[in-house]
Amino acid sequence: MYHLPLEVKRHIFGYCTIQDLAILAQASTELNGLARDYLQHQLHLLSLPFFDNTATLMSILRSCDAVVSGSCALHMLLPANKTSWVPADLDIYVSCRHMACLSVLLEHNxxxxxxxxxxDAGPYGSSSIRSVILFANGWRTIDVIVSSTVAAMSPIFEFHSTAVMNFIAADHIFCAYPNEGMSFSVYEVVTEVEKNGVENL
Known part of the structure; x- marks a missing residue:
């Protein structure tokens, strides 16, 4: 497999779930590199409709301690070659204290x-979502979900027992339900999204 063209390797990996990729990455140094390349490539494809490059999105997430969730995060976890739908918008979760920073960076882009x-949190104050802000650039939209807590991902964990409990941060991908049967387990796949690696995709 190591001698196959890069496009063929990525096509093969396109039949793998995020759990499959995590298992492969632990098998050897070579497979770890291939899995990392594939995930960086998928992040590249995810970012392109919304930003000029992946580095821009990762820089925004890192600067604002924000995460991507919703359909884009779910799309990253599913086998690309078996997923016929494409996310229509990007959902970014950010804490209230970093909202101003995120707004400036999005406007800059x-x-x-x-x-x-x-x-409205309701009579019991159960929601950790303070507000939802829609950004657009004329052809693409970004929904910013502002958390009322210091943790950007707090609202994500209010979607109990669903496939929405996933997020992409600047340096890792988190999936609460990695198995196809959505069993109750927690799994974290660490991907080093370094600027040099992204620019070479």
Whole structure:
């Protein structure tokens, strides 16, 4: 497999789930490198509709301690060659203390606020979502979910027992349900999304 063209390797990996890739990455140094390359390539494809390159998205997530969740994160976890749908928008979760920073960075990349609404936590105050802000650049939209806590991902864990409990951070991908049967286990796949590696994709 090591001598196959890169495109063929990526096509083969496109039939793997995130759990398959994690297992392969632990088998050998060579497979670890191939799995990492594939995940970086998938992040590249995920980022392109919204930003000029993956480094821009990763820099925003790192600077604002934010994460990507929703359909984009789920799409990263599923086998690419068996997934017929494509995410229509990008969901970024950020804490209230980093919202101003995120807004500046998105505006710097051509996005403007189109809509903003506060979220009522209800009589029991159970929701950790403070507000939802819609950004758009004319052809793509980004939903920013602002957490009322210091942790950007707090609202994600309110979606109990669903496939939505996943997120992409600047240096790792988290999946609460890595098995196809969505069993109750926690798994973390660490991917080093370094600028040099991304630019060479």
């Amino acid at each position: 051509g996005y403007l606020i189109m809509n903003q609404r506060a979220v």
